[in-house]
Amino acid sequence: MATEKSPNLVVFYGSQTGNAEWIAKNIHEEAIKRGFSSECYVLNEHDKTDLSKQKVLIFVTSSTGDGDPPDNSTKFFRYMRKIKSKTFLSHAKFTILGLGDTNYSNFNNTAKRLEKRLLEFGSSPFYEKGMADDAVGLELVVDSWIANLWDPLANVCVQKQNGENGKCEKGEENGKSEIKENGKIEIKESGKGEGEGNGKSVGEESGKGEGEGDGKSKSKEIEENKNPEDVISTVKNLSIKELEKHSSESGISGNKIILDLSELANSTQLTALPRVPIEHCKIIKSNKEKKRSFLPSFIITPNPIINAKLNAVRCLTRFDSVKKTLHLELDIKDHSEEIQFFPGDAFGIIAPNDNLLVHNILTALGINENDANQEISVEHIEKENELSTHLKNAKSTSIFELFQYGVDLTSSPRKALLRMMAEYTSNDQEKKTLLFLCSKQGVKQFNCLREQIPTLLDLLVTFPSCKPPVERLLDVLPAHQSRYYSIVNSPLVNREELHFAFNIIDYYTPIPYEVHKFGVCTPWLNKLSGNITEVNIRTIITPPIIDIPIFMKPNSSGFKIPSDLSKSLIMIGPGTGVAPFVGFLQHREKQIENQILESKKQLLLGEMWLFYGCREKEKDFLYRQELEGFLQRGILKELLVTFSRTPDIITSDKPTSDNGLTKSKYVQNLMRIRGNEIFELLNQKEAMIFVCGDAKGMAKDVNDALTDILVEHGKMQRSDALNLLVKWMGEKRYLRDLWA
Numbered sequence: 001m002a003t004e005k006s007p008n009l010v011v012f013y014g015s016q017t018g019n020a021e022w023i024a025k026n027i028h029e030e031a032i033k034r035g036f037s038s039e040c041y042v043l044n045e046h047d048k049t050d051l052s053k054q055k056v057l058i059f060v061t062s063s064t065g066d067g068d069p070p071d072n073s074t075k076f077f078r079y080m081r082k083i084k085s086k087t088f089l090s091h092a093k094f095t096i097l098g099l100g101d102t103n104y105s106n107f108n109n110t111a112k113r114l115e116k117r118l119l120e121f122g123s124s125p126f127y128e129k130g131m132a133d134d135a136v137g138l139e140l141v142v143d144s145w146i147a148n149l150w151d152p153l154a155n156v157c158v159q160k161q162n163g164e165n166g167k168c169e170k171g172e173e174n175g176k177s178e179i180k181e182n183g184k185i186e187i188k189e190s191g192k193g194e195g196e197g198n199g200k201s202v203g204e205e206s207g208k209g210e211g212e213g214d215g216k217s218k219s220k221e222i223e224e225n226k227n228p229e230d231v232i233s234t235v236k237n238l239s240i241k242e243l244e245k246h247s248s249e250s251g252i253s254g255n256k257i258i259l260d261l262s263e264l265a266n267s268t269q270l271t272a273l274p275r276v277p278i279e280h281c282k283i284i285k286s287n288k289e290k291k292r293s294f295l296p297s298f299i300i301t302p303n304p305i306i307n308a309k310l311n312a313v314r315c316l317t318r319f320d321s322v323k324k325t326l327h328l329e330l331d332i333k334d335h336s337e338e339i340q341f342f343p344g345d346a347f348g349i350i351a352p353n354d355n356l357l358v359h360n361i362l363t364a365l366g367i368n369e370n371d372a373n374q375e376i377s378v379e380h381i382e383k384e385n386e387l388s389t390h391l392k393n394a395k396s397t398s399i400f401e402l403f404q405y406g407v408d409l410t411s412s413p414r415k416a417l418l419r420m421m422a423e424y425t426s427n428d429q430e431k432k433t434l435l436f437l438c439s440k441q442g443v444k445q446f447n448c449l450r451e452q453i454p455t456l457l458d459l460l461v462t463f464p465s466c467k468p469p470v471e472r473l474l475d476v477l478p479a480h481q482s483r484y485y486s487i488v489n490s491p492l493v494n495r496e497e498l499h500f501a502f503n504i505i506d507y508y509t510p511i512p513y514e515v516h517k518f519g520v521c522t523p524w525l526n527k528l529s530g531n532i533t534e535v536n537i538r539t540i541i542t543p544p545i546i547d548i549p550i551f552m553k554p555n556s557s558g559f560k561i562p563s564d565l566s567k568s569l570i571m572i573g574p575g576t577g578v579a580p581f582v583g584f585l586q587h588r589e590k591q592i593e594n595q596i597l598e599s600k601k602q603l604l605l606g607e608m609w610l611f612y613g614c615r616e617k618e619k620d621f622l623y624r625q626e627l628e629g630f631l632q633r634g635i636l637k638e639l640l641v642t643f644s645r646t647p648d649i650i651t652s653d654k655p656t657s658d659n660g661l662t663k664s665k666y667v668q669n670l671m672r673i674r675g676n677e678i679f680e681l682l683n684q685k686e687a688m689i690f691v692c693g694d695a696k697g698m699a700k701d702v703n704d705a706l707t708d709i710l711v712e713h714g715k716m717q718r719s720d721a722l723n724l725l726v727k728w729m730g731e732k733r734y735l736r737d738l739w740a
């Protein structure tokens with residue numbers, strides 16, 4: 001029988017942006033409430049427990065990049081690779097909840113890989129794996145997967161409360177809310193702060209196991225508005241015009257969220273409400289004013305933070321281009337001894353949330369400037385609990401800093417946030433709407449809400465009577481993320497600078513919402529570099545010096561230019577995906593020069609082919625001068641460019657008029673046209689394939705094109721072609737560097 005010291009269940013998570021972490025922690029907390037003895041660890045800290053002894057393992061992991069494990073689990077996967085024993089986990093039962101997105105070509109690849117490894121180690125599943133899809137809403141799978149987990153879990157675990165499997169003695173089921181005939185809403189929920197816990201399970205089904213509650217649940221009655229239709233009309237009738245009234249020019253003043261609440265009027269019952277999130281954080285105030293610092297000390301990065309100086313900027317697109325792309329040059333002279341980089345590597349930028357957005361959120365929460373700038377520390381309430389928020393090291397900081405650098409204010413809200421907000425909403429209609437959005441009945445409207453990608457400010461504007469304390473927001477908001485960019489330049493040309501390119505994220509949400517949205521980092525960089533618009537004019541930034549906090553992120557997937565000059569490379573990088581290839585070309589040119597100087601012998605050189613695509617030749621052909629220069633100097637053997645908005649295709653040896661292939665507007669089509677030569681390069685020169693850019697559509701289309709080429713020109717079976725590409729990926733001959 002399991003003792004308090006040896007958990008009968010361990011929950012592991014691998015998470016890039018916090019979803020899997022959040023869900024895993026909820027499962028862990030819910031398990032404890034249900035009487036299981038549980039521990040919870042991030043995968044990279046798997047050595048905090050002894051895997052060879054644990055009998056029940058639950059894994060929650062997302063996929064990132066190109067079906068890769070999240071950063072906080074790569075060490076675990078490396079560790080698993082080293083283990084050769086086929087019985088390493090034969091004593092253990094497992095289950096996996098994968099988080100992915102079907103827009104990516106390798107849907108839930110990490111969860112699938114993990115499952116394969118666990119089976120190879122002799123472990124067997126105790127409960128069917130769940131594969132959640134962010135494209136349609138994680139909740140669709142996550143909610144029911146968690147709801148159905150407990151019975152199979154009870155069958156493999158011994159619960160510590162009563163030793164009786166499958167029974168939950170403590171912690172009654174989740175809140176169940178009923179709209180009664182008399183127009184009152186009754187919300188039954190587990191007693192918050194009354195000792196029996198209030199786990200923040202994500203979408204945990206309520207109403208299951210009825211009668212198991214121990215009577216501690218407290219009933220709350222909320223006086224309903226006399227006319228229930230009011231609820232519907234106040235929100236439903238919001239029009240785009242009204243929305244515009246709420247949005248300022250910068251879009252930072254908050255937009256009301258459009259919701260159709262007719263289903264709320266028809267619902268007599270709200271079920272599957274998540275529990276009120278557990279309280280994790282406590283803010284300790286000091287009476288001092290916060291001293292100014294360059295960055296808050298709570299920011300944790302995988303490599304040391306460097307203050308890079310913004311040196312120069314160039315706009316790569318014309319003023320009338322659909323997207324604006326900037327090229328920035330950062331001076332890292334003072335750190336060039338300690339920093340090593342190669343084309344293909346990336347670096348992270350720590351950008352703050354927009355100042356005005358933070359300011360407006362604080363105003364909406366009723367926090368004045370003095371309080372926002374007072375020195376505070378964040379403490380973790382549950383000392384004995386292994387769990388911690390990412391802000392547990394937030395010492396000598398301020399509320400303003402926490403909102404600037406600590407939490408994500410702009411990505412789509414989770415149900416846990418809405419559930420928590422409902423607790424602090426005084427207006428009954430607003431509270432009811434928030435609960436509806438968290439409920440099973442409100443799934444459609446919850447998805448509508450997510451499509452509008454509301455910021456925290458938008459939520460506070462839509463539900464103005466909601467005034468949650470800062471601590472509770474810290475409990476549920478995801479961590480603020482660094483943004484990563486590929487390095488454009490080769491260190492052989494200039495090792496004292498880092499060059500990079502990016503599109504400024506600025507777009508409208510789909511019809512009918514059409515709300516203006518902004519990225520966090522790219523608009524900030526655009527502003528810092530003077531909002532320039534003149535195309536291809538390099539502007540040197542004059543004092544005052546602008547410091548940009550960065551840290552290096554060396555490439556770990558092998559996406560690097562080979563040092564062997566005889567290697568032929570097929571590079572595919574539409575849009576800003578071309579960035580690392582500019583570095584590849586600079587690098588090879590310099591390597592060739594150096595080799596010639598050294599050996600003075602004829603070199604055996606591989607061919608470099610680049611497939612590039614953009615919208616219009618005159619507007620957004622990024623790095624055109626550089627690329628054409630490489631072609632003229634013979635570094636590039638072929639430069640193949642396609643424009644999605646114009647019929648022309650530039651190929652370096654075939655005139656546009658010859659090919660007449662006006663439908664070939666994307667790189668994958670261009671690849672098919674040159675399929676025979678690509679096949680020759682692959683077959684006879686053993687060329688390497690590098691793909692960089694959008695993970696959603698392009699990577700899959702390019703993979704399909706490569707498959708077609710192998711089938712058509714290599715006379716292969718489709719399945720053999722697919723297997724060959726997978727083999728090349730394994731051998732690091734076919735490499736991809738993809739982003740969302």
Ligand SMILES: Cc1cc2nc3c(=O)[nH]c(=O)nc-3n(C[C@H](O)[C@H](O)[C@H](O)COP(=O)(O)O)c2cc1C
Nearest residue numbers: 015016017018019020062063065067100101107108
């Ligand atoms: C840059 C990026 C790359 C991604 N790559 C994949 C992928 O290759 N396969 C997949 O199924 N999902 C992919 N996703 C989707 C995430 O796995 C999904 O959104 C998940 O909910 C994230 O969970 P997390 O916050 O725990 O990391 C990607 C998401 C991003 C932002």
